[in-house]
Amino acid sequence: MRYELYYWPGIQGRGEFVRLALEEAGADYVDVARSRGGIDAMMKRMRAPRQVHPPFAPPLLRAGDLLIGQTANILLYLGDRHGLAPKDADGRLWTHQLQLTLADLVVEAHDTHHPIGAGFYYEEQKKEARRRGEEFRKTRLPKFLGYFERVLDRNPRGPGHLVGARLTYADLSLFQVVAGLDYAFPRAMKRVARRHPLVRALHDRIALRPPIARYLASERRIPFNEEGIFRHYPELDA
């Protein structure tokens, strides 16, 4: 089965968590809005009037007759199908819990540049962004990274993975979040680096996994930019 991924073509965004899972799994997929059809094809799928399970927002994954929305939900599905999550109920829930916590961090990272809302340009909320950015760097970022460091440290199967002894989609997502934070907040990340050696080591190892390394070097990996979730505005990384 060939998957269809529907996501904005110009950014990594939330779609990137899905892309990484598909790439790691070696799954056959087409990134619809980046190939045939473009954004029009995505909007058509989003708004199809007879769609019984209408989605609220991208990313969407079409898998045969299924149309699945919400990033963490797509990963729940892919995790089961491609061995990217444990098979037992406890491990599945724990992996999903970590993914949802990463999703919370992603919202907060996004809101550093859009504290007043996505309906305004960054330029219309620069002052507010500066305050929220400072709060994020000083309080939230260390709290979240400290949390994932603790999770790795307490894994009874060793600090190589967040869950058990094998790679899960939560590891891939933590890689992506660290990469995004490195891009957006290089100074803040450098400042806290020493406190999170396990998180850093996991990031570095994931980047070297052959399917991920190939993907990162390919044109399929969209560079970080100032349209996505993780944006480098030096004034927010003071």
Added chain:
Amino acid sequence: MRYELYYWPGIQGRGEFVRLALEEAGADYVDVARSRGGIDAMMKRMRAPRQVHPPFAPPLLRAGDLLIGQTANILLYLGDRHGLAPKDADGRLWTHQLQLTLADLVVEAHDTHHPIGAGFYYEEQKKEARRRGEEFRKTRLPKFLGYFERVLDRNPRGPGHLVGARLTYADLSLFQVVAGLDYAFPRAMKRVARRHPLVRALHDRIALRPPIARYLASERRIPFNEEGIFRHYPELDA
């Protein structure tokens, strides 16, 4: 098995989505921080140094040996165990997708009064809150409610439920979100009411379900207040 729910004792907050599912299911549970032990017991559980699956934030549900965090994840678990979600994979994913979309709405409703971050008091971000509140009322609120209206309208089994022909945890959560929005934004909700008759009807029906009606009338239901997610600040409901 008696469940243990760990959540802040003075607010409905995110814990309320779990409480509603437990009440509807008639499950045996103790709301730990509201009874024996109080907040101290919750913090002790949160920070237990040997906890292999450390949680990031409440709510937490202890179910035998399991300690489950993240609201949507707890509902995923309870949905399976108490018949509050379909048994088939497609229906389970769709229910979860709707729950995650409701969770996104909850974040945005919260951020109307805390656009700069939870680390500052409302009084320190009133001006920013006014802007974000307006954006929420005018753009986001109608978009989210219109979405759930559409989901109900397109349900092949009728508009009585979000998923299929039976109650799911997503219905309970939509009830709670509408109740919260009614409390926080009574004027805005009145203004858009005519456009979402199915959402309103679902809310009203859920409130009358015997286990829910009993719960809402009990002391277990904490009143809405200005410490929680849904706060009534008239200046944000202009």
